[in-house]
Every structure is written in structure tokens, then in C-alpha cells.
Amino acid sequence: MLRISLAAFLATTALVLPAAAQTIYPLNRAEILAGAKFDFKVEFPGSPAEADVKVTIDGEDAAKVLGGKVTFVQKEDGQDYSAYYLRDVAMAKAGNVVVEAKAGDKTSSVTWDVFDTPKGRLAKNVILFIGDGMSVTDRTAARILSKGLVEGRYGGELEIDDMPYMALVSTSGTDSVVTDSANSMSAYTTGHKSCVNALGVYCAKNKKNLEHPKVETIAELVKRKLGLAVGIVTNSEIEDATPAGVVSHTRKRSDFNDIVKMYYNIEADIMMGGGSPNFLPKATPGSKRTDEENFFEKFKAKGYAVATTATEMRAAFAEGKTKVLGIYNTGNVDGAYDLKFKKGTTDKFPDQPGLVEETKLTIDALSKNPNGFFLMVESARIDKYKHSLDWERGVYDTILLDYAVKVAKEFAAKNNDTLIIVVPDHAHMVGIIGSYVDSRPGNTPRDKLGVYADSTVPQYKPDADGYPESVDLPVRLAYAFGTYPDHCFDAKPHLDGEFVPAVAGAEKGTFVANDKYCTPGSVKITGNLPLDANSGVHAADDVVLTAMGPGADVFHGHIDNTRVFRAMATAFGLAKL
Template sequence: MKTWTALGVGLLGLVATGAQAQTIYPISRAEILAGSKFDFKVEFPGAPAQGAVKVTINGQDPAIALGQSAKFVEKEDGGDLSAYWIRGAQISKPGAYIVEASLGDKKATVKWEVFGTPQRKAKNVILFVGDGLSVPHRTAARILSKGIVEGKYNGELAMDEMPHMALVSTSGTDSVVTDSANAMSAYTTGHKSCVNALGVYCAKNKSTLDHPKVETIGELAKRRNGGMSVGVVSNSEIEDATPAGMVSHTRRRADFNDIVKMFYDVKPDVILGGGSPNFLAKSTPGSKRTDEDDYIKKFEADGYKFVSTKQEMQAAAKAGSSKVLGLFNTGNIDGALDLKILKKGTVSKFPDQPDLVEQTKAALDVLSKNPNGFMLMVESARIDKYAHSLDAERTIYDTIMLDNAVKAAKDFVANRDDTLIIVVGDHAHPVSIIGTYDDDTPGNQLRDKLGTYAEAKYPNYPAPNADGYPEKVDVSRRLAFVFGSYPDYCDLGRPYMNGENVPAVKAADGKTYVANEEYCKDPMAARRTGNLPLDANSGVHSADDLVLTAMGPGSEMFKARVDNTYVFRVMATALGLGQ
């Protein structure tokens, strides 16, 4: 993979002259799985006629390499560009491919690497994505759920106790800082893309659904290896970026209704999450669809068992269902702190929601029946959502929940060596542990209560329960888990016992955000002047690298620093998807 990078690919991309060079998708340095499907597109600015352009792959008509001839669209979408398309292209032969697109004296050149895969090493892959999972999340979860004495932990997180590790970089084609759509797309397709995009390159198409597509691992697993089973499990709305990344192709992650249709088209065997309103026909109160399609009924007609509570989910798994659609909340499933300890959020409305661990176990029960193996993605989504809302305890408890789900997967593989398990974030948050807040330290300001260095000592959370959660979170000496990016807000330095933190609210001008004064009334509240632009309402992602841990066949490929697209390559290689 690294060898051709050294051939001067950086120079190749610069051959095009002038500011308005033609653009080729997939982009330069793309790594394409042999036999995977992708849309080949060249955009020619100035809307030239077909006769004026020339496109070659390795010096020949692209139809030879891609197996089908091109379609030329002059003035695509009525704009000032012409497009050269080969949709659904495939290259079966591994190797280097040089793509050239000429218009007059302007030539653009990109180089692709098509990679094959050796013999299949793993029957199954389980990809755990902690959304926003950053190194301090792991540290804080370890402190709370394992305990630490004299600098040594009393136990290991399941996600830490794995033989292979790598540093993962997450930047996209457009920006140093990525979002969960683009980040997941890198894992599920092996291609870098831009913020908000899923399973597509970001071209100039007007419709969000028309951009050049690249195949997802969910689609690949379904049609390769004799038809593997696919599972998509999350505690977010199932249409949200990370779970959607398994099946979706859209420039805009907010296309929830289209994403539901994409789930239906790909048909993962297990779909468990929240976000039911986009499955309901428009005429049903509570629907968010804009058509009369009832996707719960459609899935049921296709043999899916539909479940909406933990009890129903577990019964379906026990009864031997081979296809399960579970939607447990209209929005996101409540996080661990609300679900297990505080009973806030929507727990009173949806009293029998499963947690991520129960979802994972049910998914494994269903998927493991397929002799062709399975590809399961499990997301702990609210690690990220609570980091956005500057809610330290909730983001930590959901990291513990992720670890319990990883433990369930490790139990599943205890007597087998046929399953690759990967645990990784999708992007970082600027979070850090800087000490402890101690109520017993004298002073009347929050900063008086902050102990740093020796004064921090250790927090006094009670020993965790059997599931690794301390049952009391508002203890007198607690972790100072702080956020590096924030709008104007009032920092309490302690847990939000009545529900998720809402740090900022819209200002009277309708554009900017101001501190939520509800918290500012607290005598210990510290008013923070935001360091983000005024239109930010919550914390933002950071470009920091992530730590990935892995075990099982194929995991030995993880070492050193890698791009997020490499995660796809490892999974595809382990499963032999390029054969």
C-alpha cells in the first residue's frame, strides 16, 4: 500500500494546469477493493462537448478496465460542467491504475491502487464504533468501572485488553476535522470523503443522491462469500450517520427517509436502534416520513420480526428469528446513566428499552446462525452526543456500556478463533481529565474546588456494580473531565442529575447561542465565555488521532499510524471480500 505512494503520486495530481481542472472520482490515492462497485465520474468545467474530452485508464478506453462504456452528460444539472460517468464500475485485477482526463491542453491525472485480498482469514467481523470515543473516555471509563489504587488499575477494560493496536487518523477530503458520516464512510467503504457524506464522493451533483457512489461493507458482505449476514446495531436513531454508513449513499446525512429506504434495499439481517418515526407512513401520527410508505410493514412482509421492547427482542432471538428489525425509541435510545441509574431522559415513556449490551447479544444470537459468517457493526452513539452537550458523566457511562458490549463479543468468541473484533472511535472530541472537583475543599467558586496534581488525589465513586457502573455519580470528589471547545455556558462541575446538559440556547437574534441561564443560577456555576463561533450550540469534534484496539484473525494488520480507510482494508482482507 505504501510503495506506490512513494512513486510521486503527489506530483501526478498536479499535472493538471489552470485553476479549473477537471475532477476525477475516485480521487487520487484511492484504494479500491478488487471487485467492489464504484461510480467513475469525471467532471469537465466549462461544459465541453463529448468530442472535446478524452478519458483513459492505463492509456486505454476506460470501458476496457471497468467493463462497461461511459455515459456523457453535457451541462449536467443545467450547470457549467459536463460529466463522464461509468456507474457501478468494477475492477477485478489488483494493481496500479492511472486515470487521465484531458480537455484541450488541460490534463488531470490520478492514480488508484486496486487491492486484492488473500485467502479469507475470518468468518466474522464485529466492528465496535464508540462515536467520538477519545483516549480520555477510555481512561475515565477505566477509573470508574475498574477502580484505581496507588496508580494501578484494579482491572482492564475489555476493549483495552486486546493484542493489537493502532493510531487512526480521521481527516476527510475537505477538512482536517471530520464528522460521523464521513468518518464512518471511511470505515465502511475504504474511501475518504467529505463532511456529511455517506458512501459517496462529494462531486458537484445537485441531488444529494446522485453523487458518485462507492460500495459499503454491508453491501459487499451481502453479495460476497455466498451471502454473509449483516447486523447494524446502535443506540442512536438507526438513520443516524454511523449506522447509516453500513448501507447508505448520500451527500447529506440528514436524508433520513432515503436512508430508511437504503436499509430496506440492502436488508441487513439485524437492525436494532432508535428512530422509528422515519419508518412510519406520513398519515400515522408521530411519522416523519413525507410519503405513505410504512417501512415496518415492508420489513415484516419480507420476513423480519419487528420488535419494540427489550423483552420482544430477546424473545425473537430465542425463538430463532433469522431477521430482526428492532426500533426501541422514537429518538435515540436513552444512555446508560439514564437507563440504569437516574431513570431520566425518555425512560418513563419507553420503560423497556434494551441497552447496547443486550442488543449486541441478541444480534450475535441471530447472526451467528449463518454458516457463511457475518459482519456486525455495533455503535455506542451517545458517547459523542453527550460530549457535544458537555455532559461528562453521561459520556463516560456510555463508554462503560460500550465496554460491556465488547465484553459480550469477547465472550462470544471465547471458544472460537474465527472472528475479528475491532474497537475504535470515529473521530475525537477535545476532552481531557485534569484532576478532580472536591466539594470539601474550601471556597465559593467552582475553580476553588478543582484539585490539580497532588491535590486531585483520587475520586471517591463507590465500587462499581456487577455491570461496571458506580451507582452513585454525584459523589463529593469526582473527575474533572473537561471540554476543550464550548459555546457560552455555565459549568457546574458536577453531574446533571435531572437530564442531559443543555449548555446553550438560541439567542433572541435567532442566529447565535447564549448560555442556558437555568444552570447559571447555581451558586457554584462558573460562567464560561465560549471559544467557538457564536453560532455553535455545543462542543465540536477534534482532529486528534484515535486509538484502535483489535483481536482475532486479521487484527495483526493493525500497527503504527493508519488512515481510517485502512480499517476497511483490514476488514475486507480478513473476510476475503476481494477474492
């Protein structure tokens, strides 16, 4: 299980540390679903010949245990090691196994935890909600802004809080303390930890992004083993790390053109988000492809309805379409605040759908598959707005996530056969520290900040949709960011457009305060991040997961992010098939 003794941890760590040792992928302590596909790779330093190496699993030849044919590459990509591969293989039986790689007098070994799903299928459907970068602070702020706070009590619970199971989730990857959205999503969708910028692969020494050892994603598994419908709904670009993590295998999340191809190959039934330039052929003005492939046409040829507006989306579902590609913006779809107040890119894209309606229509369509479905819904811009230190927009999108979850809960209530998981992929360093009270004497944000007994409760007024009518109140929440580049700060909301705290500086790779905001009443704040950081950064803090439905009882206490995959695989009974 998850707990191992400190001594055992130190012993295994010591084994893999020496620089000249062989590296085995999947790495030590990997949790592997029995029957799930992965690429097995060993890197032998010094480029030994195939005849001089030996790879075993519990003492038996690895090729025999895993099946498949060994590919052996000396000096892979011109580097001083030999690569041993068994690609696209699986472990058939559950249990702890010891994998050993020998070359001459050097031996490395790792242990894998191959797990079963002994109870068989528990849930017909799984809906995974990702609040990108959503810290506990965002839940608190969303509650204050959408439900109100009177004498210390909220006017209501959030949907994401009103769920019976809860766990603290750790998010670090294999390479660093702080993760990014690619690595963290990859842990949720594959059950394997990886490194920053990587999706569905271990970060090996390969030079080519698409050649790193792959691990199967939940979407691939449920399509291959159960014939489920798959939906991916986000308000980021559809190629962005979180949605891409459902289907992709690449060392670099920025491989948008390859990611579009991966969507096409996997044929997720419903895909919604922004990011059209990577679907358009190179010759089309506005394209970001480097080839002449027109993926809108290619998807159409496979029977997909292509929607570019909310109206077209509604029409496609009204016609009973169950394969829909909805791309509503060249970049990210506008967040809830900008959609409500017609800011952001709504002048260019006036008919973008919101996440709540998309979630509802997508669930309706996916549920037509008698085998069930897997759906991932992401409120992506919580994270993006927090990077840009624009907390009001981030909290609007937390409320947006909450209403999308409400739709899923209403669906799940009908049959109680749907596991719903709501989880951030990582945190930011944020906190509510009081309120800004305009009537306080003085001119600077420090003068206006009320703390402890002076932190007057702001009176945000939720409208019929449940979002505050205005965030520009004389008493406002003091939502503080712990990490920031140089920027000018006036403690006021950015009503007309997303805050851009810093812009590229005179020296290459540096960022300076954006002069646009350095107005009377603002103060210039010296950044506390490296000079090449243009915005706030992620934090390694644990995040809070809430869940309900069949299979949700595994969520309690503290878990690793890989356990989200394990819970979904267990709910679907994937090892038994």
C-alpha cells in the same frame, strides 16, 4: 503502500489544485478493493462535448477497462461542466493505475491503488465496534469509574484495552481537517475517504444528494460476494450517520427517509436502534416521512419480526427469528446512565433494551448463518453526550461499549474465527486535569479544582453491573472540555437530565448560555467556538483502535481510517471471490 515521498505528494497535489482542471472520482490516491463496485465520474469544466474528451486508465479507454456504458451529460444540473460516468463498475486487477482525463489541452490525472486480498479468507466473522467520538480520555475515565484507581494502579483492565493489536487512526476527510461521523464511518465501511455529511459517495458537483458517485459498502460486498448475515446495532437513531454508513449512499446524512429505504433494499438481517418516525407513514401522527410508505409493515412483509421493546426483542429471538428490526424509541435510545437511573425518555419508553444484551442476542442470531456474518455495534451516545459537555453520561456509555465488547470476545473465544475491531470514528478535545474536591475553600469551580498533588483520587464505586453507583461524589473527576459554546458551569454532574449548555440566541444562528444552569455556584463561561456552534465540536486528533482475532495483525503504528475497511476486506478475502 501508505508511505509516499513528500515530493510525490506535493507533485500530485499540485496536479489536482488548479480550479479549471477536470475532477476525477475516485480521487487521487484512492484505495480500491479489486472487484468492489464504484461509480467512476469525471467532471470537465466548460461543458465540452463527448467527442472532445478522452478518459483513459493506464493509457487504455476507461470504458474498456472498467466495462459498462458511458453516460455523458453536458451542463449537468445546469452547471458549467460536462459529466462523464461509468456507474457500478469495478477494477478487476490489483496494482497502481493512472487515470487520465483530457479535454483540449487540459489534462488531469490521478493514481489509484487497487488492492488485492492475497491470503484469501482469514475470518468467518467480523465485528466492528464504534465508540462514537471516543477519545483516549474516555478510556481512561471509564477505567477509573468502572475499575477504580488505587495508588496509581487500576483495579482491572477494560475489555477494549485488553486486545493484542493497536493502532493510531487518522480521521480527516477529503474536504477538511475535522471530520463528522458520516464521513468517518464511510471511510470504515467503504475504504474511500469522503467529505463532511456524506455517506458512501464521493462529494461531486451533483445537485441531487443521491446522484453523487457511489462506492460499495462492506455490507453490500459481504452480502453480494459471501452471502453473509449483516447486523447493525446502535443506541442512536438507526438512520443516524454511523449505522447508516453501513448501508447508505447519500451526500447528506440528514436524508433519513431515503436511508430507511436503503436499509429496506439492502435487507440487513438485524437492525436495532431508535428513530421510528421515519418508518411511519406520513398520515400517522408522529411520522417524519413525506410519503405514505409504512416501513414497519414493509419489513414485516419481508419476514422481519418488528420489536419495539426489550420484551418483544427477547420474544423474537426466543422464537428463533434471524431477521429482526428493533426500533425502541422515537429518537435516540437512552444511554446507560439514563437507563440505569430511569431518566432521559425512560418515562415514555420504559422497556428499551441495552446495547450489551442486544449485542449478545444479535451475535447468537447472526451466527446461525453458516457463511458467517458482519456486525457493526455502535455506542453512539459517547459522542452525543460529549457534544453536550455531559461527560459522566459519555463515560457510562464508554463502559457500555466495553461490556458489549466483552460479549463479542466471549463469542470469539469459542472458535477463534472472528475479527473484532474497536475504534472511535473521531475524537473530541477532552482531558482529565485533576479532581473537583468539594471540601476545598471557596465557591467557584476554580476554587474546587485540585491539580497535580491536590488531585485527590475519586472513589467511584462500581456496582454489580460494573457502573459506578453514583457520580455525585464529594471528590469527582475533573474531566475538561476544550471546545464549548457559552454556558454556565458548576463542575457538578447533571443527575436529572442531559446537560443542554446553550440554547438558540436572540440573533438568528447564534447560541447563548442556557439560563437554567446559571445558578449560584456556577460561573458563566464565554464560548471559544464560532457563535453558531451550540455544543462542543469534534477534534482531528488521531484515535486509538484495538483489535484481535484473524486479520488483526495489520493494525499497528499509524494508519489512515480507510485501512479499517481494507483490514476487514482482507480478513474476508473479498477480492478473491
